[in-house]
Amino acid sequence: MGTNQDDLLFSPEKKLIESCRSEITADKYGDNILLPRYKELLDSYEKLLRFTRKVTRISDTQGNALKERERKMKSLLDNSNQGFLTFGVNLLVDEEYSSECAAIFGKQIKKENITLLLSTRYDEQQKYEDAFNAVFKEKDREKLEQLPSRIIINNRYIDVKYKLINWLDKEYAIFVILTDVTDKIKSEAKVKYLIEHDSLTSLYNRSYIDKIIPEMLISHNLPISVILADMNALKLANDVFGHQTGDRLIIKVAEILKNCCRKTDIVARWGGDEFLVILPNAWHSQCLRIVELINRACQQEDQEVVDISEVVPISVSMGTATMESLDLNITELFAVAENRMYKNKLLDNKTVRKNIIKKMETVLEAKGIVPPGHIERLKKLSVKFAGFLGFSEESVETTELLLLSSLHDAGKVAVPEDMLNKEQKDLTSEELEIMRSYPEAGYRMAQSIGEPGVAEAILALCERWDGNGYPHGLKGAQIPYISRIFSVLKSFDLMTGGGAFESDLSKEEALDEIRNQSGLQFDPGLTKLFCDNLSNL
C-alpha cells in the first residue's frame, strides 16, 4: 500500500503531534496542571491516528479487491451469453443485469416492468403479475415452475428460468435466467431435416420411412397404396456423362414424383436409383392413375432434350401394391410392389434400350457429330458387306455391325461440343487427350445398355492395322474382326459422304485412298475384298 500517499494524507495530523511533542519535551508548560491530561490526550490522539491510517489502508485494499471481484463477476456474467436479471416485489428490473439482457430485449431494462418485458399481450402480462405477486407473498417457488419455460421475445426463442432468492435476511427477489436458444432450435431443425431427408433430392429418406411406417399403419389411412419406382439407364448417365448428369436425372425424377403425387403422399428416395411413394387413403385404381401421370410426365420431360447429355431417357419402371386392411404386413406389401416393378423393368428394358439408340442417332446427326445420312448408309453397307463375308442378316456379326453403325461415334457426345468443332491440328495436347478418349466413352455406353461385343468393337475403332492407333495400339489381328470391317466401311462412307457435297470424293477416289491405307490403317485382306467387290455390294 502507498506509504507515501499515506504520509501525505495524514501529514497535518502528524505535524500537529510532532509540534505538541516538542512543546512537552521543551518543558514549556512543565508546571501547568493540565499537562498530564494533555499528554494523555496526545497519546490517545497519536494512537487514534495510527489506527485511522491502518484502517484506511486496510479499507482501501479490501475496497479495491471487492471492486476487482465485482468487475470479474460482471465480466463473467456478461460473457456467459445468458441474460441474468433480478426484480423485487415492485416487479421492476434491478440495476444490475448482464449485457445479454439488453441484447435479448433490444434495450436497456433498468427499472422496466418485468411483465411488460416478458410479453406484449395484456392477458399474459396479467398472468405473470399474478404469479410473481403470489410468489413474493407466499414464497411459493412452485408457482415459478408453472410459468412458460420457453417464450418468444423479438422473434427469438428464449428459454426462461426463475428462482426465488433471498438477498438479505428479509428481502426477496426473483432471479431470472434467459437463454437465447434460437440458433440451437434452428440447428436442431436442420439436423432433423438432414436425418430425415435425402440431401440430393430433398425427398424423405429411408430412415424417415422406417420411422413413419408404424405411425401410418392405422385404419384411418386405409386403403394404403405404395409405388416402388426404379430409374432406367441411370448407369448409362453416370458411366458416360459422369455422376453430375446422373444426379441431374435423379433430381428430375424426384421432381416428377413430387409433382404427380398428392400432398398427403409420402415420396422418398428409397435407394440409389429407387424411389418409394406411400399413398394413404388411395385405392389401387387411384394409385395406377398416379403411375400413369408419372409415366406421362417422364415422356414429356424426355421430349424436351436440349443438351447432348440429355440423350439418356428419363424413365422409371414402377410396381404398385395396395393394402385394404391391416391384416397385410407392410413388408409383404413392399414385396408385391417390388416383384411387379422388376417384372415391368424387364418389359421396359427393351423399349428403353431402343429409345436410347434412336435418340443417340438423332442427337449425333442433329449436333453434326456425324454427317447426315451417315448412320443409315452405314447400316445398308454393313448388311451388304456382312452378307458378302458370309454372315446372315440375323447373325451376331451383322447385328453388331448394325449397332456399330448407330453407336460408333456415341462416345463423342461426352466430348465438349467446342472441341468437336475444332480441326485436330488446332487442339491442345489436353484437348487431344480428351478427344481421343471418345472410344472409351462409347465403350462404356454400349456396356451400359448390355452390348459387350459392340463395346469391344467401339473401343478398337481407332486402332490401326500397323499398330499406330489408339487407345491401346493394337496391331493386326489383335484388333477385333468387327472393328476391322467397320473401320473400312466407316472411312469409305465418310470420304464419299453419300455424294451430297462437292467436296465428297468419288467412289474410285475413295477406294484409291483405302487401298493406299491397306496394311497401314486397314486390314489388307478386308481392304482387298471390299475394294474388289464394291461394285457388287
Place this chain on the structure above:
Amino acid sequence: MEKLFIKATKSTPEVNLDSDNNNLLINGQSYPENAFKFYEPIFNWVNEYLDELETGVQVQIDFTLPYINTSSSKCIMMLLDKFDDAFLAGKNIFLNWYCDQENEIEFECAEEFKEDMNFPIEIVSREDN
C-alpha cells in the same frame, strides 16, 4: 469460565472461544450492521479470560478473516491491543492468521494488522477458499 460460541451468519464469523483448551478462534467474513454490538460480548469474554489467565499458560489464537469491514477492523484491532497488552504483561500468547494462498489482499491486510504488535503473529497460508 464458560466457553463462548457464536454461530457464523452471512455477515458475521464463527466465534469459538474455548477457555478449557486456551484456544480462541474467529473464522469467517465480518461485516455486521453493528460491529461493536457483535464484538462487545467477545471483548468482555476476552477481558475476563485474560484477567484470569495464568502466566505460562500457552494461548493459541486462530484468525481467518477473508473480508472484514472498517468497523470490524477497528474491533479486531481493539482485540489485538488486548492480546498485546497481556503479552507485554508476561502472558504467553501466539496468533495464527490464516490467509487464502491465492489471495494477496488477505496477506496484505494481515500484515497491516500485524504491524506495531509485539506478540507473535504468524501469517499462515490456507488452501481452501
